[in-house]
Amino acid sequence: MSLVRNVGTIGGLTLVSRIFGFARDMLLARVLGAGGVADAWQLAFQLPNIFRRLFAEGAFASAFVPLFNRRMGTDGELTEARRFADEVMAVLIPILIVFSALALIAMPWIAGLFANEGMEGDPELFDLAVRMARLAFPYLAFMSLATVFAAVLNSLSRFAAAAAAPILLNVCMVAVLVWGFVQPDSTDLRQNVGMLLGVAVTVSGLLQLIWLGWFAARHGFRIRLARPRMTGGVKELFILIGPAVLGAGVYQISRFIDLFFLATLPDGSYTFLAMADRLNQMPMGIIAIALGTAILPSLSRFVAQDKPDEAARLQGNAVELALLLTLPAAVALYICGSAFTRAFYAGGAFTLDxxxxxxxxxxxxxxxxxxxxxxxxLIPSFFARKDTRTPVYTAGASLLVNVVLNFLLVPRLGVQGLALAGSLAAWCNAGALYAILAAKGHYRITALSLGRIGRTLLATAVMGAALWFAMPLGDPYYAAGALERVGAVAALVAAGGVVYLLAAIVLGVVDKQTIAQLKRRPA
Known part of the structure; x- marks a missing residue:
């Protein structure tokens, strides 16, 4: 399976999930607005979601996949891999039960750490946030178990089921919001919608667990419940998970830090950041999840087979593809961000301001x-070599930069400064990871790759200039009727896409040799 095909499978299904998520947030804006119940819901939803992304998706998957791949026989024998998955599941279930029970009991204290001025000054609103968080928190346990099945399927290069699973979350939430949207607006309605959303999140976690368990069973991995035992493999997994929390989860840890600073900002800040992040997550989630998920199993196999050149080639292709897709997306969103938020979010309880x-x-x-x-x-290159310490050091440095920048920027720029601090810290982390890989001889950007990246930057700059002049032309339409909004945004996206494509062709951003390399099947 080639990198392009793997990324296309994962990215395509993730795109469907992101579209549903985008529809979810559009309905959230219109039903709950900004501030008040909307902020309380965003806090309640963030708590299980950050834990899920940090431990279940980030740390667990990064540690589990290399160990699982090491137990897969070269001749297709999977007995040892099945035994390892059974052992992990047996230990994980009681840990999740105990952790979830403690979190539910301590929820008022946990929510109190991150409550903003609006919730602190309104006991009824704070109590609502706690109740919504308790309803949504079991989602973490279901998704942590589902991650075992997802990691098994990804290791077998069966990416579709795991990539499609998050669609169930958005479908459950959209169903609640559609019901709320057709009801007469009132404070009681918003509170009821918030409570139902908490239930919908937990139900979606159970559905995703059943979905992935069924697909894993189809491919010969029917997990058998057994007595928990700390075997050698399980101990090794937990040793790797600790550092992996920082190494693979720096983005989520920075979100925890953001919550502390958000608590000092005016009412509505939670909602503004959450809604903005949805637009940011559209390209980031699709590209990052697809590339990171697709290359880790192959990198692990190349490293285990002592094929450093193949590992470096795969890493280089992933970096080039990442920049080819994310640079234009970033510039387009930077220039046209307010056009998109006006077109998609303004309306109902969500004002133009x-x-x-x-x-x-x-x-x-x-x-x-x-x-x-x-x-x-870049992080999969470290985990494929069972190096979990190095990402810890770069993550720690990045988090320190993030905190310092928050203190400098948040008092001056508010929630916008919070977002900018995280962005700058992420660049520090990416630069440090590359520098260390290059110093160890695992991966260096070649002159050929550097030329392609330079041409990508030029094509992106041409597109950015075109959007800079085109965006003001649609100002009368971004917050008008539905058809005007759709037409204005479609014209803007089409203009940017056409200009970027033409510039990329003229500049030779991607040639036939690159396409052939990306389509190569790993050994």
């Missing part, structure tokens, strides 16, 4: 978009 404030946050977030994706693409 709310949309403009969200657009300013989008522009700050996407400064770091290419860096976030590069981090996701």
């Amino acid at each position: 709310n949309a403009l404030a969200t657009g300013a946050v989008v522009s700050a977030l996407v400064v770091g978009l290419p860096a976030y994706v590069l981090v996701k693409v």
